[in-house]
Amino acid sequence: MASRAMITTGTHGTFGLGSSMPFPPGFNVKKPQLTPRKASEPEKRPSLISPIVDAGLGKTMPQGYKATVAQLGTFELPEQVTGGSRDRRLGKALVQAWRKDGIIQIAMNDTQKKLCDDAMAASRRFFKKPHSEKAACVDSQSYAGYIASGEEVTDGIADYSEIFTITKDLDASDPRVRARWPCHGPCPWPDVEMKDPMVRYSDILGAEGEKLLKLVELGLDVAPGSLTRYTRDGWHHTRVLRFPPRNATNGRGKEGRGIGSHTDYGLFVISAQDDVGALFIRRPSQNEAFANWRKSAAGFKEDADDWVYVPPAYGVHTVILGDMMQYLTRNYLRATPHKVGLNTRERFAFAYFHEPSFQAVLKPLETGCGGGLSKDNVSCSSQEEEEEEEEEEEGIHYGTHFTNMFMRNYPDRITTKRLLAEDRYSLLARPELRIMART
Numbered sequence: 001m002a003s004r005a006m007i008t009t010g011t012h013g014t015f016g017l018g019s020s021m022p023f024p025p026g027f028n029v030k031k032p033q034l035t036p037r038k039a040s041e042p043e044k045r046p047s048l049i050s051p052i053v054d055a056g057l058g059k060t061m062p063q064g065y066k067a068t069v070a071q072l073g074t075f076e077l078p079e080q081v082t083g084g085s086r087d088r089r090l091g092k093a094l095v096q097a098w099r100k101d102g103i104i105q106i107a108m109n110d111t112q113k114k115l116c117d118d119a120m121a122a123s124r125r126f127f128k129k130p131h132s133e134k135a136a137c138v139d140s141q142s143y144a145g146y147i148a149s150g151e152e153v154t155d156g157i158a159d160y161s162e163i164f165t166i167t168k169d170l171d172a173s174d175p176r177v178r179a180r181w182p183c184h185g186p187c188p189w190p191d192v193e194m195k196d197p198m199v200r201y202s203d204i205l206g207a208e209g210e211k212l213l214k215l216v217e218l219g220l221d222v223a224p225g226s227l228t229r230y231t232r233d234g235w236h237h238t239r240v241l242r243f244p245p246r247n248a249t250n251g252r253g254k255e256g257r258g259i260g261s262h263t264d265y266g267l268f269v270i271s272a273q274d275d276v277g278a279l280f281i282r283r284p285s286q287n288e289a290f291a292n293w294r295k296s297a298a299g300f301k302e303d304a305d306d307w308v309y310v311p312p313a314y315g316v317h318t319v320i321l322g323d324m325m326q327y328l329t330r331n332y333l334r335a336t337p338h339k340v341g342l343n344t345r346e347r348f349a350f351a352y353f354h355e356p357s358f359q360a361v362l363k364p365l366e367t368g369c370g371g372g373l374s375k376d377n378v379s380c381s382s383q384e385e386e387e388e389e390e391e392e393e394e395g396i397h398y399g400t401h402f403t404n405m406f407m408r409n410y411p412d413r414i415t416t417k418r419l420l421a422e423d424r425y426s427l428l429a430r431p432e433l434r435i436m437a438r439t
């Protein structure tokens with residue numbers, strides 16, 4: 001479902017891609033289905049809309065990068081996942097696409113398109129506000145709210161992204177806020193013009209995420225509920241992102257960049273981007289070893305030239321996988337390393353994180369994929385084996401993993417300071433914060 005061609009940008013850039021070009025090995029290309037469906041035939045829900053063969057896909061890539069250009073086909077998800085054979089086939093196709101390409105593209109329906117457009121307009125309005133108004137949108141208990149350009153640090157280097165993070169919006173009367181659970185608190189909205197479209201868009205992505213998770217269960221041949229049990233009261237959140245245009249003081253490398261190379265911490269991330277383009281990923285078939293929950297993967301292969309550029313396309317979401325999916329599937333589905341450059345124009349994007357509950361303690365799946373998820377299938381060093389055994393005993397507490405990530409990314413934020421000053425971190429070990437352990 002994807003093809004690729006090498007592109008080099010810069011003063012002597014070269015580019016080659018076209019319908020006559022043979023697709024390189026490793027990319028599964030489905031030709032367009034030209035036979036029209038007869039009115040009497042039952043609908044064959046297409047799992048994949050054929051890729052658009054467009055020689056211009058790479059032209060949006062930011063300057064100074066050498067990367068392969070992904071040409072993704074687009075999956076169409078059913079209205080509902082019922083577990084029938086069509087859903088199962090689709091689930092398997094999604095799993096295989098992630099295993100090969102590290103990213104899938106799914107079509108938005110008309111409602112999603114409208115909500116995405118509304119949210120994009122609200123994002124542009126918000127980021128145009130004066131700095132003082134945006135900077136006031138912080139909360140000392142939750143990590144929700146505004147993150148100024150240069151405030152986020154990935155692997156010791158400033159990210160020039162400007163972000164509004166939306167986490168579970170809990171007021172002071174919520175028992176978890178009263179009990180001072182780490183990261184639990186209100187979302188400091190600037191106004192209702194921002195709040196309403198963002199909540200509507202996030203909610204519809206929550207439904208989409210749950211649908212995808214059910215399809216992953218089918219694709220992995222694991223029992224229904226094996227994954228969705230963890231997302232009851234999921235700690236889903238959304239990041240509204242603006243990237244400034246590249247200029248003399250930002251760009252690639254030590255001077256700062258969009259967002260440095262990293263993996264995301266949850267199950268998967270559903271993203272939308274405008275037409276500017278700057279997202280790069282690494283493919284699982286590159287067979288690289290990392291386990292971000294054990295040792296930070298930030299900065300991983302940051303300056304390598306073998307990244308894959310994901311060109312923007314209107315009316316689609318892309319989905320990459322996170323650390324917890326990698327952990328649950330024992331590396332069968334790996335987290336997707338990604339990074340974001342800066343382009344010649346400012347750029348807007350959304351990243352919705354579909355996450356386990358804050359209280360969930362995750363343990364790897366035991367079965368599935370005809371033995372593909374068994375321990376024997378994963379090669380690792382003896383030290384890693386030891387660490388793995390320890391993890392399996394205890395599992396991974398998602399709330400701790402999330403808190404560690406945010407404390408690491410925002411060491412100077414008021415939220416981190418209060419969390420440490422009030423020793424909220426120690427609460428993460430309490431049994432009431434770990435009620436979702438698998439039995």
Ligand SMILES: [Fe+2]
Binds near residue numbers: 338
């Ligand atoms: Fe990310």
